Amino acid sequence: MSAKNLVTGGISTEGLPREDGFFGEFGGSYIPPRLQDVMDEVTRTYKKIAADPAFIAEFNDLLIHYAGRPSPVYHAKRLSEHAGGAQIYLKREDLNHTGAHKINHCIGEALLARKMGKKKVIAETGAGQHGVALATAAALMGLECDIYMGAIDVAKEAPNVSRMKILGARVIEVTRGTQSLKDAVDAAFEVYLDDPETQLYCIGSAVGPHPFPMIVRDFQSIIGREARGQFMEMTGHLPDVVTACVGGGSNAIGIFSGFLEDTDVELHGVEPAGKGLETGRHAATMTKGSVGVLHGFKSYILQDSQGEPLPVYSIASGLDYPGVGPQHSYLKTIGRVRYETATDAEAVHAFYALSRLEGIIPALESSHAVAYALRHAKELGKDKRILVNLSGRGDKDIDFIMEHYPYEGDVPSL
Known part of the structure; x- marks a missing residue:
């Protein structure tokens, strides 16, 4: 064993963060x-x-x-067919002990x-x-x-x-x-x-x-290391796109860390657009925020003109945070990661689509990444591959969904 078994290499950790x-x-x-x-x-x-x-x-x-690693990579064939474009794969962090990354x-x-x-x-x-x-x-x-x-x-x-x-x-x-x-x-x-x-x-x-x-x-980098090797073994290729939801950003930086040096692999983080970016009821920090200081660190923040954090909202409780991890802000600035958004409505659609088509009930946080994958898959050819970090399972969300978003029909169309 060596420290390389614990920390990632390359862009994510080579001199970063600095000593300060x-x-x-x-x-x-x-x-x-x-x-x-x-x-x-x-x-x-x-x-x-x-x-x-x-x-x-x-x-x-x-x-x-104890935790049950490695978590598998799964080819979601029926979900891919539903999307009608690129093939969608899932890194199954929802199968870990306690149900998430x-x-x-x-x-x-x-x-x-x-x-x-x-x-x-x-x-x-x-x-x-x-x-x-x-x-x-x-x-x-x-x-x-x-x-x-x-x-x-x-x-x-x-x-x-x-x-x-x-x-x-x-x-x-x-x-x-x-x-x-x-x-x-x-x-x-x-x-x-x-x-x-x-x-x-x-x-x-x-x-x-x-x-x-x-x-x-460093502790979450196990996701990216596993996923990269598993995907290569399963398909003989690297994914074309790796995507994950972003609130604070732990699951995203975990999977991104395995692919940062693979410049042919696009990395897409997905923030919560909530009720819509135009409504102000969202938590899309990277999309609508500006640089400031929150909770002891400098990063992109949703803030008012006095630098105070703005109220934020997301259907997913784990994403309604007015800041984001500083490494994500850095990766945005250097252009290595693209940050997109998904609304509540898109997340709920993805929640039901994955549940009905693959028998996997995702967390509402993870549903944002699934929603983006469904949307982006339509824009890509069928020979392309998207890897989604399915960061958690939806046991915690089922009562909320059934109370506020019950749906008993077939899988809704995109």
Whole structure:
């Protein structure tokens, strides 16, 4: 084993982030001095264990024997026929233990917390997938776990709230502000600032002050490494397009990291257009945002003229965040990744299409990437191949869908 088994190579990590935590002009660490000392300790410890063969071996062993990796790549033939163009393949992160890609970095973060001698891990969650995954990893490692969750999401994602409590986590409902993901992040950061010595903030995406974007990316890079090899073995080719939904951006940077050096492979991130970009009820940070600072890092942000974060909205609780990971902002700036959008309506159509045609119920977050793949496949020839990172399963969303978007007919047309 070597550090290469843990971190990616090439464009994503060659000198990035820099020692100061920046990807180009994005990233960094805009936090109080007391917390900066703690972040410096996290950085030092992480860099040490990332090069430790024993840590890498334990991490990889848990991914295989506990989380259930590798997740397969699946050729969605009926969905491809429905789209009427390029062939659509799915990287099945929904088959991981806990039902999403989040378990990848949560196992790593819990191991890091144990290495640092922490008693507790804390985190925010939107859709609840990160909360469930961290509660799972905390139970495995014998750590206490507090999860901060907006009141709107607590009501919307009741199954995941129950899972977190069954696993032994304490779910703290956040009732201020918009009562959604951004406010949950605010609350968790405040608690961490009060006591950074006994607990570790295990952030749920590739966002936050350095070193969090680097840590989450590195742990999630397993998706891209697996997918690249699997796709080559299955088809004899690389995909023409790799796409993933983008909120904070952890699942997207995970799969993109395996293909960044393959310049013939187009990389497309898909943001939530919500009710429509023209309505203001969306969370399309890369599409409509501007550069600013949020939660301790510089990136594209949806903000007002005073630099305050704007209210955001998405049908998918895990995507309604007014910022995005700094590496995504960098990849947009250099033109390596194209960022597109999908509306609520498109996501719901994709949710039903994948369920009815392939027997796979996707998370609403992942449904945005499926929606874009359906749309883009029509624009490509049948000899082209699109690989979608199906980042999570839709168990958590079924009650919400049946209450607000019931549909009993045939698969709706595109």
